[in-house]
Amino acid sequence: METDEFVAHAPLDAEVLEAWIEAGWLLPRQDGAKRNFYDVDLARAHLIHDLERLGVNSEGIPVVLDLVDQLHGLRRTLRDLLSAIHAQPEAMRRLIVADLRAAVLDRTDGAAQEGPGSDEHQER
Amino acid sequence: MGADPYQTLGIKRDVSQGEIQKAYRRLAKKLHPDLNPGNKKAEEEFKNVSVAYDLLGDPDKRARFDRGEIDASGAERPQHRYYRDFAEAGASHPYATDAGFADFAGADDVLSEIFGRGGRANLRMRGQDVHYRLELDFLDAVNGAKRQLTLPDKSALDVTIPPGTRDGQILRLRGKGRPGIGGGPSGDALIEIEVRPHPIFTRKGDDIYVELPISLKEAVLGGKVKVPTPSGAVTMTVPKWTNTGRVLRLKGKGVPRPDGGRGDEHVTLKVMLPETPDPELEKLIAQWRPASVDAPSGAMGV
DSSP: OOHHHHHHHSSSOHHHHHHHHHTTSOOOEEETTEEEOOHHHHHHHHHHHHHHHTTOOTTHHHHHHHHHHHHHHHHHHHHHHHHHHHTSOHHHHHHHHHHHHHHHHHHHHHHHHHSTTGGGGTTO | OOOOHHHHHTOOTTOOHHHHHHHHHHHHHHHOTTTOTTOSTHHHHHHHHHHHHHHHSSHHHHHHHHTTSSOGGGGOOOOOOOHHHHHTTOSOSTTOOOGGGGGGGGTOHHHHHHHOSSSOTTOOBOOOOEEEEEEEOHHHHHHOEEEEEEOTTSOEEEEEEOTTOOTTOEEEETTOSSOOBTTOOOOOEEEEEEEOOOSSOEEETTEEEEEEEEEHHHHHHOEEEEEOOTTOOEEEEEOSSOOTTOEEEETTOSOBOTTSOBOOEEEEEEEEOOSSOOHHHHHHHHHOOOSSOOOGGGGGTO
């Protein structure tokens, strides 16, 4: 959608839109002199609006957006990884799950030994 | 009729506006679908909390609600999709990033193949400019033309040569370079123009220079001659008694300028004797008795 239609649907006016684009919070695709917005931009504008309502100030918003984007990147990759594991033969899946479980156990054991007060449990 | 908005926000009816905002913010932080992308139930609850706050967060609406003038369903929210619905869907939008695990890539060859998608994808970059050379005929450069360039990928690029294009000029075609990265704008195509020389015209700035042969008769008696210009032949009057080297100016017959004007054409005249000797002319000149000694080389001190 072009700028006018975007402003009509998004929780902002033209001036705020310019400010958000200027700040790099929204990245419309440039098509010659025209700007193109997609549904993802609309949803992001709603998120920014909600963040402002939550009391996040203009310094905090790019921090939140960046972390949210990183989180989504991680979730996407984790999902890809899981579906790749799922596509493996049964025996292979069991091996992977066993290794993962061992890794999780290692981590929790290590944490227990290094944590505060762990001395008391050394001689258990 | 919706649920009681006070109950939804978990507050008493007599709390201050500030308390309402606080309650909303406390709940919304926990429930916002984009801040809690793994919580599928959050969306419905967040919607209820938002509807309640739309009503109670506005002191006027709250007062009208308290007086029973409007009910909770009066504050229906238009449906919108959350950012998480798009953000996780794929890397095909400019906000996608692998920065959250970019450091994994260096750890292992296998992992780098999986995670090394070129680092931070939401780095929005303008595409590169591409450079081309285009050779033009003299008159195409002066009068403007359309040309087609064939690009390395076999696609064609239409180039409009504006009138008045100069040798060495670089035409910029916006957005015709390499595509951008992460939704960034495309680069430009930069076309360096090379203009071939013309057999009769030369160009200096916006002016055209041409040398025009005229006959002895035209030189002595004057008359109308045809002169080539970049935009076609025109008729010019040669004054009586015109010598070789005399320059006549044709105003506005030069090179078009961007402002709509045009330079001039300067016509240098060159008196020509007939190609083959003409006995009649020789007789005429032999009988001719100039008033003074006619030896122009005398002016050079010889």
